[in-house]
Amino acid sequence: ISYWNYTLGPNSTVVRNGEKFYAASMEDGEASGNIYSTEMWENDAVDLILNHNKKKPLFLYLPFNAPHYPMHAPEAVIDKYRDLEIDPYWSGPDAELGRNASNRLLYMAMVDAMDAAIGGVIEALDRIHCSVQLEAQPR
Numbered sequence: 001i002s003y004w005n006y007t008l009g010p011n012s013t014v015v016r017n018g019e020k021f022y023a024a025s026m027e028d029g030e031a032s033g034n035i036y037s038t039e040m041w042e043n044d045a046v047d048l049i050l051n052h053n054k055k056k057p058l059f060l061y062l063p064f065n066a067p068h069y070p071m072h073a074p075e076a077v078i079d080k081y082r083d084l085e086i087d088p089y090w091s092g093p094d095a096e097l098g099r100n101a102s103n104r105l106l107y108m109a110m111v112d113a114m115d116a117a118i119g120g121v122i123e124a125l126d127r128i129h130c131s132v133q134l135e136a137q138p139r
Contacts, residue, residue, distance in 0.1 A: 001065060002028050003037045003072035016044070029072075036074050038066045038110075042117035049124040062121065066114040073109035077116075081108050 001007060005023040006014040014021045014037075025032040035043070045062050052058050082105070 001037065002070060003065070004028050004030060004032050004034050006034075006037055006040075030075055036072075036113065038064055038113045038117050039074075042120045045121045046124040049121070049128055054128065060121075064114050064117065067107055067110035071103055071106040071110065073106055073113055077109040077113050078105060080112065081105050084108075 001013055005026050005028050006021065007023070007026070023032065023034045025034055027033075030036075041062060041064055045060060048060060049058065084105075
């Protein structure tokens with residue numbers, strides 16, 4: 001799916017809580033004003049973690065679509081990698097297969113954004129774990 005308008009072609013393929021979910025803008029790209037889907041999944045997961053009933057078990061299945069095609073990433077994350085010298089390694093015979101510096105830069109940014117999102121989920125789990133431990137301690 002598009003990382004910015006959450007569609008594949010003319011139709012939404014994203015289902016959240018059993019219902020199709022549509023982006024605020026069908027424009028594709030960061031200028032759409034939509035949230036990057038990797039960040040959207042993180043926000044949903046963190047919200048679920050922090051607001052679930054602590055007395056009940058929690059199961060969270062969080063399959064990010066990153067870092068798969070199409071190659072999209074927020075400009076702020078891409079900017080972290082723009083000055084790296086990756087062109088010599090990614091030119092030559094592999095460039096014919098789409099393995100070039102431009103795609104490598106996007107891939108690195110996508111993995112970085114996903115890594116940050118996973119970090120946000122782990123931080124939420126740590127917060128909830130600490131609060132459960134505090135509640136369990138005798139007074």
